[in-house]
Every structure is written in structure tokens, then in C-alpha cells.
Amino acid sequence: MICPGCRYENLEGANYCNQCGSPLLTTVRADFPPQSFDEKLAKLQRYLPEGLTRKILSQRDRIEGERRHVTVMFCDMEGFTPLVDRLGAETAYTVMGKIYEILIRQVHDYEGTINEMTGDGIMALFGAPIALEEAPQRALWAAHAIHREIAVFNQHQKDFGPIRMRIGIHSGPVVVGTLGNDLRVEFKAVGDTVNLASRMEHLAEPGTTCVTRDIFKQARGMFEFENLGKKVIKGKGESISVYKVLPDRKGVHRPRLGSERMIFSDMVGRSSKLDQLELQVLKLINGSGAIVNVIGEAGIGKSRLIAELKQRESLRRVTVLEGRAVSMGRNLSFHPISDFLKHWAGIRVDDDATEAFSKLKAALQRLFPDKSGDVLPFVATLLGMNLPKAHRDRIRGIEGDALEKLIRKNVREVLIRLSKLGPLIVIIDDLHWADKSSIALLEFLFRLAKQERILFINLFRPGYAETGHRILSALENGNSVYQLDIVLEPLDERMSEALIVDMLDLKGINHAVVGQIVQRAGGNPYFIEEVVRSFIDEGAVVIRGGKFQVTDKFGTMTIPNTINDVLMARIDRLEENARDLLKVAAVIGRNFFYRILSEVSGSTRDMDDRLSYLKDMQFILERERFEELEYHFKHALTQEAAYASILPDKCKALHLEVAHTIEKVFAEKLHAFYGMLAYHYSRGENLEKAEDALIKAGEEALKTSASSEALHYYLEALNLYRRKSGQTADSAKVALLEKNIAVAFHNRGQYEEALQYFDKSLEFYWGKFPKHPVSRFFHMTYGFFHLLVALYLPFMKFKKEPTAKDSEAIELFYTKCQTLIIIYPRRFFFESLYFYRRFTQFDFTRFPNGAGKFISASALFTFTGISFGLGRRILALAQGRLNRQDERQMITYDLLQSTLKYFAGDWPGIDRHDDDLVNRNLDIGEIWSASLHYYWHGFHNLYQGDIAVTQWLVKRLNDIAEVYENDATLLFKQLLNTCLLMETRLLPEALDEIDRGVALAKKTNSGLSLIHLYGCRAQIHLLMGDRKAAAAALEKADVIRRSQEIVPWMVSVFCRSQAALALNRLQAVIADGHDADLPRLRSQAHKCCRALLRQTRKVAQHRTEALCMMGVYCWLIRKRRSALKWWQKSIRVGEHMGARIALSRAYAEVGLCLAEAESPQTLMGGITSSAYLEKAGALFEEMNLEWDLRRLPRMSQPKEA
Known part of the structure; x- marks a missing residue:
């Protein structure tokens, strides 16, 4: 039996250790089957650091012997033997199990490894077998955490008196041995590393930690120590210095350092990059826009490069707008865009809602004397402003995708107008932290650089897939704007040394410490700058006679391993009240206003002095912004380091205080801060407030059409609500959140995800939709019956007055149907019948756009070709209930009526296109409907021979696509223009347009458009005499056709080209006299022509041609009378249709x-x-x-x- 204290192996059944006399806890031994390696690993894995787990899995049997510099920690419990005597072995064993859990968890939280578990403590190592940075600091953090957690444990376990731990820590070399079968790593010490750590533990008082001078030197920048003097250590020839780690940093005097430590330097190693930037500015002044991406790691000099650019003379000839993303801004809608627009308009953060709106209005009136009223509502919405009634009416009913497009269009027009007044530079700093809506809007705006005098400069770190990388990918794929990527690399050793010398103005300095700084900094200018400042703080560099001088301390300075070490050491050396203020500021964010900081810090006493001190220490910078004093951290890394140093409980409290302050200071315009409130309440773990803020932030994001951020907020709110409420969750609230998530997914074009949430939310309103095919068929038939009753016996329907819940359900299901028609047309048909069974119960005029929803039912029968008669009846029934002042209803009615007549072959009955109706719809963001209007009117004009009108409609579609940067409109234009060029026999131009259309259709995943385009390509190749190319194009179209749910119109051109190819082959065989192939090709031609005829019963587009081609087929096989009859029909139909x-x-x-x-x-x-x-x-x-x-x-x- 192994003694838990000294590890001596005793005889089985012994009650006390024969070596040290300690009680043996385990008096009964159970026999367990031997555990496999995987079983042991599974048992211990939750306590193992991730790196060690991976290493064990990769090597399994052993870890090779390695020489490492390791930090060793011994942790021992005071009074273990009396505890066993007092509680008994079994209870003591249970208590020690809990103690061990605390020790193991805290060690592994800081990535240490438990090397040995004694009866009343542990031996742990930091830095082996997995190498670690900051191993001494990690050991000390773990020690602090152990003392803290043991204190908490004592509060809950008062029956047996307080438990206190003694901890000793030392760093030195060890050799890592093998990994035994029990998964315990065995170490052997080289020298006295382990012995010294053990001696430190014996010297420590209960509840304290003692360390050697080696630990003190490496960690004094982050921890406070009390020098206990030199102690005689057994086995050491001379006494060594011992330090006690203090629990906090109070009472330690730090000399105040101020403006004498301010250091400056000329920019080193970036002159060529600066010249590249200025060259783009000069090109801009001469009329050429561009996009410049300045890419580099934190501290590498991106902001400094821009600061130097601003000092150049050329910048006086341009307008500069600056926006900055913030680290908490991943879900703050349009934050960097709002930032530079508010800056341009002169809006201050403390302006009330009326004043902020007035400033924006005045700025836009100066910019748009003729139409500021049209632009103002959309820019104000982007900025999150509440609109006065007159402007609110302008955007009433505009939401989702329509609102997004109008916001984009109007921001675009603002930048265009500004660039007309003079060259414009837009700088976006810290773009890697931007929200997705801002990234999407910037991608849209970047195209302006192609034709306008606008230079976009984006600053971001590498490695951010959703922001910086996305921008780079978008610019590489399909953007012809001039783009320059300036990648800032680390300085080389020569330049790093030059920077140090230049900072201190110490010419000719040649010291080993400079080389150490250069090696540790890795070419990062900010690291170098902070190390030099720390040297000034420590007195290694002083100022005498107005110049810096090196002192004797310079050669003995320890260079920190990481920038975080440097920053934490500097923060630690601040005066206590300034240090506390800096941490409060770090919780607020990278930027912070004076008023917010003073409220959160709770005192304005000496506030100005403390801020001035922090400025002198070059932690923060001050600037006038929006006519208010604003501060920001000089570097993001400083804010991150200060934030990370705050204890969790204190950090939570500060986040809550920041949230309360925002609610107090910005009470009048709180809607603009819901995203920040959600962030701070979530970090402060106030779940009720966080949930409320998340929901409100989602609502605001949807109002500004920031669907990505709305989606984030609603998903977070739903998860938080479910976690908080469990089984008691209110189904109505869950359904509301799921509905909003579905709409947000729909607006983003993530239709599969949208459908999942549509279905979940609709269960609350109408129950589950049937999944079984038989049940679905029954519901479809039942729905069709009810629709027929509504059409032929309308007095039996349309009676019920809808409740608010009914309206929500109808709107939700209708939006779901819009999603289905895009990705599942067949399912759309079935579920639409179910929808209209419900819909026809109500007086549809009571629903928003109720008539528009009802007439949409005609599409079920028109686009499928099932029944033009039913389609007409639906339109006729709704005609008298249309609101003719409602542009949405009227353009939908015109679209459905026009397409019905077009498909049915009633071309002379189609009304002329309505430009005024289109413009009214564009004004409310209905880009889709406006584009479809021109698209469908284009086809009947084309095939009726009105070439000039069709060309004008193609141009209008192109204009809309350019103004709104709308891919759907551009694809409509390409589809119509392809047919126009093909029918007018401009064949090379048509092939070029097809190539562009195919690229866009693939990009937008529009398989139906590809079928149409490949069908056109086949027809063109036939006209050019290339039968092989035509067959290849049709084969591509057929592959897609077989894999897609299609509507008849999208295969019209395909069927026409297929029949034309079959006739062409038949004609060639007859001409060549190859009788062997004649029966097969004759059968194939007949089959294709018949298929085309059937197709034209549903879509009359090629009806005249189909009849003519049947005549050609009969003529080729010598059935002349039949041919004449088919041609008679073709001419008669063609003349009737025009x-x-x-x-x-x-x-x-x-x-x-x-x-x-x-x-x-x-x-x-x-x-x-x-x-x-x-x-x-x-x-x-x-x-x-x-x-x-x-x-x-x-x-x-x-x-x-």
C-alpha cells in the first residue's frame, strides 16, 4: 500500500506508514479490471490541457526525454495529519478529493501539468511537456487562483476549520522522462530546480506563496512581492533571496512618470509604402479612384502610416472621411459607416435626437439642394435615427431587402456628390472588427472608385475571414477597380535598431541589450516603442539636459518575451488611481467619451489630472470629436491588455456600470445603443437585461436593414431565453423570436436556414405542416377545393375579420412561400394551396397588401401552365378590390396580368410598360418588381418585333442594375439582351453576353437561368453552322434540367433549340443520303418537335416557330400536305399574336x-x-x-x- 505522504510502499493492510507514520487513507481495496489506455485518458482528459492531450494521443506509449526550462510549483495543505485524525480517514479522503479538484483545475486552467499528487498536495510544472510562454506568470496566476478558490471552499465548508495552502515556485532546467501506464509524467531534475521549489513551499506561511529571485525578476511587472531577505537553504552553499507574493498591489510606491518619458521617432522602414500611398492620392487628385488595403499585424504601423500620410501637402487638396470599427462592433450595425457619416455631418455623441437630425438634414441640404428630402430618410435610418412623421411616411412599409437597397443607393449618392465637389478619401480603420452589414455595404461602395474620384483606404489585420479576407476576395473576383495591397512586414534588424536609436536620440549606441530588444520585438515597432518606454519607467534611460542618457541599469534590464508582458508591466507601474481609471476605460472600449468615463468611474475628483497623466504616459490620445472631448487608446493592444488584467467579478461589475451609464446618459436616443447595451449586459451576466437589449437591438438592426446583425441578436436572444426559461419558456415569445430569425435569414438570402425557422414559428400559429406524402396530397387537394370555392362562390368566403395573430401568420406564411418559390418550386405549389385555404377565409382587404397577396395566387396556375382560366378568374375577382394608389399592388397586378397574356398567347392584349409605375416602385425599394416589369414587357415587345422598345428596356434594366448594384436585375438584363441579340442575329455579341450571364448565374446559383442561357447558346451555334457546339450546350442545359425543379418558361428556349438541332441533323442526313441513320433521326426530330408543341401550350413564346418547325419536319419526310397545314396554322397564329x-x-x-x-x-x-x-x-x-x-x-x- 503506497503512502500518500512519502510514497513509501507498505505491506497490504497496514494502517500507518512504516516510513513517516502518516495514516493510510485507503483501508479497503477494491479489485477493478485493468483499464486500457483510452479508458484512462477518457477519465483524466477533462483535467488535461488540450496540448498535452494531443501529445499523449500522438505518442501514446511515451514522451521522449527532453531538456526544458520549466517552472516548478509545490502546493501543500497545512495540518493534513490533524485533519485526518479529526475527521477520520474516509471523510478526510472525500475532503481531499474536493481539494485536489480545485488544485488540478486551477493548474490546468493556466496550462500547467500535474506531475505528482502527494497525500496533501501536488507538484506541478509549467512549460513541460508542452512548451509555454510566460510560464512563471502562469504559475503565479495559478497560485493566486488556488488561494482564492480555497478561500471560497472554506466559506462553504465550516465544519472542520479553514484549510490553507502553502505554495513554493522556482524556475530552472529539468529533463522530461517517460509517460507511464498510469498517465503520470515522470520528471528528473537537472541541478536543484525541484528541490528549490520544494524549499520555497516549506518557507511559505499557510495561505501564502514564496518564490525565488528568478521568479521575482521575470514576474515583477505583473505581480507584487515582499522581499523576505536571504534565507539559508539546505544543500545550498550560500543563502538565496526569497520573496513572498502579495495578494494585491496596494501599498507599493511607484514614482510618477510624466512628460519626460514622451518619446518620438521618425517613421522607419516605411518610406516606400508611404510613397505608394501618396501616389494614389495624387492619382486621385488627377481623377483616378482606387482601393488601397493596408494589411499588417497589431502594432506593425498601419495607423502610423496613415498619420504620416495626413501630414503630406497633397492631403490639403482632398476631403478625408474617417470611420473606425470597434472590437465590440462585430454586431453593431454599420458602425464604421455611421462613424464617418456622423463625422461629416458634425453630429456629436451627446446631441439629442432633434439636434442630431437637424445637423444631418442641414448637411444633406447643402449637398443636395434639389433632393435632400429623398436622401435624408434613408441616411438617417442607417444612422439609427428616429424620423419625424413627414419623413417617416416616406419609408413607411419599406423594409427588409427593399430598405437595404435604398439605403445603399442613397449612401452611394452621398459619396458620389461629395466626390463631385472634390477628391474624396474614405479611411476605414480596424476593418477586421467591422460588422457584416458594413462589409457588404463597403463592397457595394467600392465600385464607385471605378468612375468617381474616391480613394478607399482600408486598414486591417490579416487572418479575419469574415471581414478583411472577404474584402480581398471580393476585390479579386469580378471587380475592375484599381486595387493596391500594402502589406506591412516586420522591420528587419537594422531598421529595428535604427528605430531604437532614433527614439532615444542616442547616436552610436552599441549595447547587447539593444540586440536583445531587436530579437524579442520581431520587427514590431509598437513592441520596440513600449520596451523603450519601460526602460524609461525603470530608470535605465533618463533625461538630462534635455537629452536621453543610458544609466548603469541599462545593461541589466530584462527584456519581456511578448508585447503583452511589456504592456502589463507598464500598466502595473502606473499610479494606482490612474491604473484603475485606465481599466475602466478599457471596459468601455477603444474609444471613450469624457462624460461616460466620469460617470462609470464614479468620481470626477482629479479626473483631468489622471487623464493628463495617462496622456503623458502615452497610453491614450485626446481629440475633439463632434465638438466633444473624446479619448481613445493609442493602440488596441493596450486596451486589450488592460481589459485582460481585470479580475472577472470586477470586470462584470464594470460592464454593468457601463450599461447603466449608457442608459442614463443616452436615455433620449437609447435605440442607437441597444447593441452596446446587449454587449455590456451579456458580459456583465445580467441575463434579463441582456435578453431585452438583444431583442431591441435586433429590431433596430432590421429597421436599418442590417440583417446579419439582426440575425446575431435574435439568435443570441433566443438561446439566452431558452437557457434562462427552460421548460417554462413562453411559446408565443419563442415563436416571435423564431419568426424574426426566419425573416433575417430570408433577407440575407440564406433560404434553407430561413425555412427551418419559418416552419418552427408557424407551428405556434397553425400547427405542424404535414410531412407524410399522403397527408400532404390530402391537404393540397383540400386547399385546391377551397380555392375553387372562393373563385366560383366568393360569397361563401372572404368573410372573417382577421385578428392580430391571423395577420402575423398570413404575413409569415406568405414570406415563407416567397422563399419556397426560389429553392423548391414544387413544394411552393403544394404549400401555397394550403396557404390560400387559410387566406380565403378572411376579408383580404384587411391585410397589408392583401389584394397583392391574393392575386399572387394566379401565378400558381399561370407559371405552371395548369390553367390560364383560373389565373384570369383570380385577377378578375381581385381587380375591383385593388388600391390603385398602392404601387406595389398595381405593379404586381400588371406583372401577373402581362405574364398570363404572354404565356397564353394574347400578346395584343398586353398593356404598354409603365415607366411612372416603375419609378414609384424604385422609390420604395421594390427593385425586384420594377426589374420584372421591364423584363417581361421586354419579351413581348421583342417577339412582336418592337426592337427599339426592347433595346430601351434593356438599357433601363442595365441602369437599375448599376445604380442599385443589383445582381438579379443584371441577370434579367442579360437574359433579355441575349434573346434580343440572338433574334436580331448579332451572334458574336450574343455569345459574349451569354458568357457574362453564365458567370453571374453561377455566382447567384441560378440553375434555371443557366438552362435558358445554354439553350440560347445552342441556337446561336446552329445559326453559325456549328452543330457540335450546339449539342454540347444542350447537353449542359439538360444536365441542369434533370436536377432542378423547373417551370415551363425556363425550358422554352431549350425545347426550341433541341427541336432545331434535331431538324438540322435530319436535314443533313437527307442531303448526304445516309439512309442508315434516317429512321433514328426522323424519330428523334418528330419527338422533339412534338415536345416543343406541348411546351407552347403552356408558354406561347415559340408557338409560331413550333408550328412552322412541324411543317418543316413534314416537308423533309415528303408529307407535303401535312406540311402545308402546319404552315397554315403557324402563319395564322403568328398573325393573331402579332x-x-x-x-x-x-x-x-x-x-x-x-x-x-x-x-x-x-x-x-x-x-x-x-x-x-x-x-x-x-x-x-x-x-x-x-x-x-x-x-x-x-x-x-x-x-x-
């Missing part, structure tokens, strides 16, 4: 075929082939179809017998 392009080519085809016949044929009243060719020629000339005109005379030549 399909002049297809009609003219049918005339030409008929004329050609009749002309090549051996005996004259007549058609329809005796009209000859030459008459048909004349009809064709007249229409070709009327529509300016030059390609057809050039071919017509050659086509009309009769073939020789």
Missing part, C-alpha cells in the same frame, strides 16, 4: 420550301412562294433585321434540277 419576328421567318421558310419544289405549290388562296418571300422581306426591312435580309435573296434562288 409575333412578327417568328412570322417573318415562317414566311421565308415557306417561300423557300415552295420555291424548291419541282412543281409550283400554292398555299392559302393561291399565294405563291415569291409572295411569301416578299412578305418576309418587307417585315425584315421593317424590323431592320439585316442578317435575314442579306440571306433572303440567296435563299430565294430556286435550286437547279
Whole structure:
């Protein structure tokens, strides 16, 4: 039996150790089966540092012997033996189990490793077997944590008196041995490292920690020590210095250091980068915009580079707008954009809502004397302002994607107008911390640099995928704007040394310590600067006679290993009241206003002196901003280090105090600060307040169309609410949050995720939607029946008055249907019938845009081709209930009526496009509806031969796409323009447009558009005589067609091209006399032509051509009478529909075929082939179809017998 105290192996059954006399706790031994390696690891893994776990898993049997410099900690409990006597072995064993859990957890929290567990303590190592930075500091932090946790333990366990630990720590070399079967690492000491650590533990008083001078020297910048003097240590030839670690930093005098430690230096090693930047400014002045990305690690000199640029003479000739993202700003909507816009408008943080709005209004009136009222509501919404009623009416009902597009458009116009007044530079600092909505808006604005005098300068750290990397990727993919990436590398050794010398103005200095600084700094200028400042703080460098001089201490200075070590040492040397103020500021954020800081710190006494002192110490900078005094940390790393040094409980309290102060100071415009409140309340662990702030922040984010941030807030709020409420959660509140999450996902285009939350939320309103196919079919049939009743017996429907809950459910399900039509058209059809069963119960005029929702039902029957009659009936029933002043309803009605007539073949009955209606919809952000209006009107104009009108509509689509940077509109333009170029036979230009369309369709994942574009490409290759290329294009289209849920219109061109290719092959075989292939190709051509005919019953776009192609097929197989009948139908249909392009080519085809016949044929009243060719020629000339005109005379030549 092993003694837990001295590890002596006693005989089984012994009650006391034969070596040291300690009680043996385990008196009964249970037999357990031997554990495997994996079982042992699983048992201990929750206590193992992650790095050690990985190392064990990779080596399994052993860890090779290694020589390491390790920090050793011994921890021993006072009065262990009396405790056992007092409590008994079993109870004492239980108590020690809890103590061990505390010790193990705290050691491993700081990535130490338990090397040995004695009966009343542990031996731990920091730095082996896994190497660690700051090993002494980690050991001390662990020691502090152990004392703190044991004190907490004592408060809860008062039955057996207080337990106190003695801790000793020393650093030195050890050799790491093998990893035994019990997963305990065995170490052997080189020298007396372990012995000295053990002796420190014996010297420590209960509840304290003692360390050697080695530990003191490495950690004195972060911990306070009391020098206990020199002690005689057994086994040491001379006495050594021993230090006691103090529990806090009170009572230690620090000499106040002020302006005499201010250091400055010329910028070193960046002159070429600065020249590159200034060159872009000069190009900007001469009219060329650009985007410059300044990329570098923290402290590398990004901000200094911009500061130097601002000193250049050229900057006096430009306007500079600056915005900064903040570390808590990942979910603060449009923060850097708002920052530079408020700066431009002169809005102060303490301006009340009325004053802030007035300043923005005045600024926009100066910029837009003619239309400031149109721009103001959207810019104000971006800035989170509450609008006065007159302006609120302007954006009433505009939300989601529509609002987002209008905000983008108006911010774009602000920058364009500013650039017209003079060259404009927009600087975004710390972009790596920006919110996603800001990144998306910046990507949109960057394109301005292509045509406007705008230079964007982005400063960010590498390695941030969602911000900096996303910007770089977006610029690389499809952006023709000039882009320059300035990557700031670390200074080399020569430049680093030059920087040190220049800072201290010590020419000719040559000291080993300078080399150490250079090596440790790794070329980071900020690290170098802070080390030099620490030398001044320590008196290693002093100022005499106005110049810096090196003292004797210079050669003995210890260089910290990391920038964090340097910063913490400097913060620690501050006067206590200044240090406390700095930590409060760190909790507020990188930037902080005087008023906020004074409120949170709780006292204004000596506030100015303390801030002045921190400025002198070069921790913070001061500037006038928005006519108020603002401070900010000189470097983000300083704020991070100060923040990290605050104890958790104190940090929570400060976050709560900051939140309360924000509520107090900004009570009148609190809506603009909900994101910050959510951040501070969450960090302060006030769950009730955090939840409330998260929900309100989500609402505000949706108002400004910042769907990414809204999504974050709502997801956090839902998780927090569920965690807090558990099984008692209110289903209505959960449904509301799920609804908002669904809408946010929908607005972001994440449709799969949106559907999940739509379904969850709708369960609260209407229960679960059936999943089983049979049940779904029943619900579909039942829904269809109810819709028929509504259409044919309307007096039985549309009676119920909707409640608020009904309205919410209808709006939610309708939005879900909009999502379904994009990704699951078939499911859209089924679930829409279920929706309209519910919808037709109510008087739909009581719903927002109720008539628009009802007429959308016609699309179910029109776009599927199921029944044009039902589509007409729906439109007719709704027509009398339309609000003709509602531009949304009217453009939706026009769209559905126009497409119904277009698909049905009633082309003469389609109304002319309505530019005024389009502009009214653009004004409220309905880019999608406005674009569809021009798109569909473009097709009937095209095929009716109104080429000039179609060209104008293509131009309008292109204009909208450019102004709103809208990919959907651009794709509509490319689809329509492809058909326009193809039908007018501008074939090379059409192929170029197809290439652009294919690239965009792939980017936007629009498989249906790809089918259309590949079908067009096949038709063009046939016209150019390349049958092989045509077949390849159709094969690509067919692969997509088979994998997608399609609507008939999107395969119209595909079916037409497929039939044309089949006829072309058949014609070639007949001409070549390859009779063996004739039956197969004849069958294939007949099949394709029949498929095209069936298609044109649902979509009349190519109906005239389909009938004509059937005539060509019959003519080729020598069924001349059948051919004449098909051509008669083709001409009759073409004339009825006004399909002049297809009609003219049918005339030409008929004329050609009749002309090549051996005996004259007549058609329809005796009209000859030459008459048909004349009809064709007249229409070709009327529509300016030059390609057809050039071919017509050659086509009309009769073939020789």
C-alpha cells in the first residue's frame, strides 16, 4: 500500500506508514479490471490541457526525454495529519478529493501539468511537456487562483476549520522522462530546480506563496512581492533571496512618470509604402479612384502610416472621411459607416435626437439642394435615427431587402456628390472588427472608385475571414477597380535598431541589450516603442539636459518575451488611481467619451489630472470629436491588455456600470445603443437585461436593414431565453423570436436556414405542416377545393375579420412561400394551396397588401401552365378590390396580368410598360418588381418585333442594375439582351453576353437561368453552322434540367433549340443520303418537335416557330400536305399574336420550301412562294433585321434540277 505522504510502499493492510507514520487513507481495496489506455485518458482528459492531450494521443506509449526550462510549483495543505485524525480517514479522503479538484483545475486552467499528487498536495510544472510562454506568470496566476478558490471552499465548508495552502515556485532546467501506464509524467531534475521549489513551499506561511529571485525578476511587472531577505537553504552553499507574493498591489510606491518619458521617432522602414500611398492620392487628385488595403499585424504601423500620410501637402487638396470599427462592433450595425457619416455631418455623441437630425438634414441640404428630402430618410435610418412623421411616411412599409437597397443607393449618392465637389478619401480603420452589414455595404461602395474620384483606404489585420479576407476576395473576383495591397512586414534588424536609436536620440549606441530588444520585438515597432518606454519607467534611460542618457541599469534590464508582458508591466507601474481609471476605460472600449468615463468611474475628483497623466504616459490620445472631448487608446493592444488584467467579478461589475451609464446618459436616443447595451449586459451576466437589449437591438438592426446583425441578436436572444426559461419558456415569445430569425435569414438570402425557422414559428400559429406524402396530397387537394370555392362562390368566403395573430401568420406564411418559390418550386405549389385555404377565409382587404397577396395566387396556375382560366378568374375577382394608389399592388397586378397574356398567347392584349409605375416602385425599394416589369414587357415587345422598345428596356434594366448594384436585375438584363441579340442575329455579341450571364448565374446559383442561357447558346451555334457546339450546350442545359425543379418558361428556349438541332441533323442526313441513320433521326426530330408543341401550350413564346418547325419536319419526310397545314396554322397564329419576328421567318421558310419544289405549290388562296418571300422581306426591312435580309435573296434562288 503506497503512502500518500512519502510514497513509501507498505505491506497490504497496514494502517500507518512504516516510513513517516502518516495514516493510510485507503483501508479497503477494491479489485477493478485493468483499464486500457483510452479508458484512462477518457477519465483524466477533462483535467488535461488540450496540448498535452494531443501529445499523449500522438505518442501514446511515451514522451521522449527532453531538456526544458520549466517552472516548478509545490502546493501543500497545512495540518493534513490533524485533519485526518479529526475527521477520520474516509471523510478526510472525500475532503481531499474536493481539494485536489480545485488544485488540478486551477493548474490546468493556466496550462500547467500535474506531475505528482502527494497525500496533501501536488507538484506541478509549467512549460513541460508542452512548451509555454510566460510560464512563471502562469504559475503565479495559478497560485493566486488556488488561494482564492480555497478561500471560497472554506466559506462553504465550516465544519472542520479553514484549510490553507502553502505554495513554493522556482524556475530552472529539468529533463522530461517517460509517460507511464498510469498517465503520470515522470520528471528528473537537472541541478536543484525541484528541490528549490520544494524549499520555497516549506518557507511559505499557510495561505501564502514564496518564490525565488528568478521568479521575482521575470514576474515583477505583473505581480507584487515582499522581499523576505536571504534565507539559508539546505544543500545550498550560500543563502538565496526569497520573496513572498502579495495578494494585491496596494501599498507599493511607484514614482510618477510624466512628460519626460514622451518619446518620438521618425517613421522607419516605411518610406516606400508611404510613397505608394501618396501616389494614389495624387492619382486621385488627377481623377483616378482606387482601393488601397493596408494589411499588417497589431502594432506593425498601419495607423502610423496613415498619420504620416495626413501630414503630406497633397492631403490639403482632398476631403478625408474617417470611420473606425470597434472590437465590440462585430454586431453593431454599420458602425464604421455611421462613424464617418456622423463625422461629416458634425453630429456629436451627446446631441439629442432633434439636434442630431437637424445637423444631418442641414448637411444633406447643402449637398443636395434639389433632393435632400429623398436622401435624408434613408441616411438617417442607417444612422439609427428616429424620423419625424413627414419623413417617416416616406419609408413607411419599406423594409427588409427593399430598405437595404435604398439605403445603399442613397449612401452611394452621398459619396458620389461629395466626390463631385472634390477628391474624396474614405479611411476605414480596424476593418477586421467591422460588422457584416458594413462589409457588404463597403463592397457595394467600392465600385464607385471605378468612375468617381474616391480613394478607399482600408486598414486591417490579416487572418479575419469574415471581414478583411472577404474584402480581398471580393476585390479579386469580378471587380475592375484599381486595387493596391500594402502589406506591412516586420522591420528587419537594422531598421529595428535604427528605430531604437532614433527614439532615444542616442547616436552610436552599441549595447547587447539593444540586440536583445531587436530579437524579442520581431520587427514590431509598437513592441520596440513600449520596451523603450519601460526602460524609461525603470530608470535605465533618463533625461538630462534635455537629452536621453543610458544609466548603469541599462545593461541589466530584462527584456519581456511578448508585447503583452511589456504592456502589463507598464500598466502595473502606473499610479494606482490612474491604473484603475485606465481599466475602466478599457471596459468601455477603444474609444471613450469624457462624460461616460466620469460617470462609470464614479468620481470626477482629479479626473483631468489622471487623464493628463495617462496622456503623458502615452497610453491614450485626446481629440475633439463632434465638438466633444473624446479619448481613445493609442493602440488596441493596450486596451486589450488592460481589459485582460481585470479580475472577472470586477470586470462584470464594470460592464454593468457601463450599461447603466449608457442608459442614463443616452436615455433620449437609447435605440442607437441597444447593441452596446446587449454587449455590456451579456458580459456583465445580467441575463434579463441582456435578453431585452438583444431583442431591441435586433429590431433596430432590421429597421436599418442590417440583417446579419439582426440575425446575431435574435439568435443570441433566443438561446439566452431558452437557457434562462427552460421548460417554462413562453411559446408565443419563442415563436416571435423564431419568426424574426426566419425573416433575417430570408433577407440575407440564406433560404434553407430561413425555412427551418419559418416552419418552427408557424407551428405556434397553425400547427405542424404535414410531412407524410399522403397527408400532404390530402391537404393540397383540400386547399385546391377551397380555392375553387372562393373563385366560383366568393360569397361563401372572404368573410372573417382577421385578428392580430391571423395577420402575423398570413404575413409569415406568405414570406415563407416567397422563399419556397426560389429553392423548391414544387413544394411552393403544394404549400401555397394550403396557404390560400387559410387566406380565403378572411376579408383580404384587411391585410397589408392583401389584394397583392391574393392575386399572387394566379401565378400558381399561370407559371405552371395548369390553367390560364383560373389565373384570369383570380385577377378578375381581385381587380375591383385593388388600391390603385398602392404601387406595389398595381405593379404586381400588371406583372401577373402581362405574364398570363404572354404565356397564353394574347400578346395584343398586353398593356404598354409603365415607366411612372416603375419609378414609384424604385422609390420604395421594390427593385425586384420594377426589374420584372421591364423584363417581361421586354419579351413581348421583342417577339412582336418592337426592337427599339426592347433595346430601351434593356438599357433601363442595365441602369437599375448599376445604380442599385443589383445582381438579379443584371441577370434579367442579360437574359433579355441575349434573346434580343440572338433574334436580331448579332451572334458574336450574343455569345459574349451569354458568357457574362453564365458567370453571374453561377455566382447567384441560378440553375434555371443557366438552362435558358445554354439553350440560347445552342441556337446561336446552329445559326453559325456549328452543330457540335450546339449539342454540347444542350447537353449542359439538360444536365441542369434533370436536377432542378423547373417551370415551363425556363425550358422554352431549350425545347426550341433541341427541336432545331434535331431538324438540322435530319436535314443533313437527307442531303448526304445516309439512309442508315434516317429512321433514328426522323424519330428523334418528330419527338422533339412534338415536345416543343406541348411546351407552347403552356408558354406561347415559340408557338409560331413550333408550328412552322412541324411543317418543316413534314416537308423533309415528303408529307407535303401535312406540311402545308402546319404552315397554315403557324402563319395564322403568328398573325393573331402579332409575333412578327417568328412570322417573318415562317414566311421565308415557306417561300423557300415552295420555291424548291419541282412543281409550283400554292398555299392559302393561291399565294405563291415569291409572295411569301416578299412578305418576309418587307417585315425584315421593317424590323431592320439585316442578317435575314442579306440571306433572303440567296435563299430565294430556286435550286437547279
